[in-house]
Amino acid sequence: MRISRIYNNNIALLEDSTGKQSVVMGRGIAFGKRKGDMIDPSKIEQTFVPEQGISPERLSWSLTEIPADILSIATQLEAQARADSTLAIANSFILPLADHLHYALIRAREGTRVQYPLEPEVTVLYPREVTYGRQALQMVAERTGVRLDSAEAIPLALHLVNAQFATADMSRAFRMTEVFAQVFEVIESAYGRTIDSSSISAARFITHLRYLFVRADQGKLESTGISQPSVLAAVRADAPEAFACAQKVLMLLEMQMQHSLREDELTYLTIHIDRLAKDIWG
DSSP states (O other): OEEEEEEETTEEEEEOTTOOEEEEEOTTTTTTOOTTOBOOGGGOOEEEOOOTTOOHHHHHHHHHHSOHHHHHHHHHHHHHHHHOTTOOOOSOOHHHHHHHHHHHHHHHHHTOOOOOTTHHHHHHHOHHHHHHHHHHHHHHHHHHSOOOOGGGHHHHHHHHHHTTSSSOOTHHHHHHHHHHHHHHHHHHHHHTSOOOTTSHHHHHHHHHHHHHHHHHHTTOOOOOSOOOHHHHHHHHHHOHHHHHHHHHHHHHHHHHHTOOOOHHHHHHHHHHHHHHHHHHHO
């Protein structure tokens, strides 16, 4: 790979024979080099491939602005997330995570506090990611000596949620969170009771919805194998109240996701809602 652009002695933009670009970091990696020169692979410490919607210039500028210790923390946090077999990381979130941590530290030193309106929903819907966010705050405190506000775990959790989509567009995570809250409101309204979101059934239902969103984002909403009318008819007869509620939830999901969902999704929704109702309310 040859140098396409040098930003400083430690950061350069590379381009391979196919035209694919990447930003590399390494101590003195571009020192004494010029455009068109080859890079010594042994000096490359980190490689960043621009995500969709992020130009190499924007990526490189961010890397020059963010302190090396913050980038190191973000890199380690992503490595931990990727090592978790229960998470399917679709895109790198080192840069947005590091960028957020960088400005969170600036706000903390200035005594500025930010309110995150989705904090209750995120805490309930993504407990695993929120735990990760809290671990990130602990790592920041250990590495920098600065204790960030506990609420900062919320946007850190959302960065991890968003990394499970095929795109780096953070709006997907926000939209999904809002839709999940609406789905639970529909169910609570149908049954006239409050859902215990900490229950196992609620966690399973949330997991199902999350993978539904991810599949829709990746264009993989193919049938899951239980679309036979007889199966849906049996589920409907066994749980008529859950089926009626599932129809409302399906309409909401189709409207919000702008995707037509298959009949088997109505079956799954009915099963999950019925289990949720029985486990929580008896």
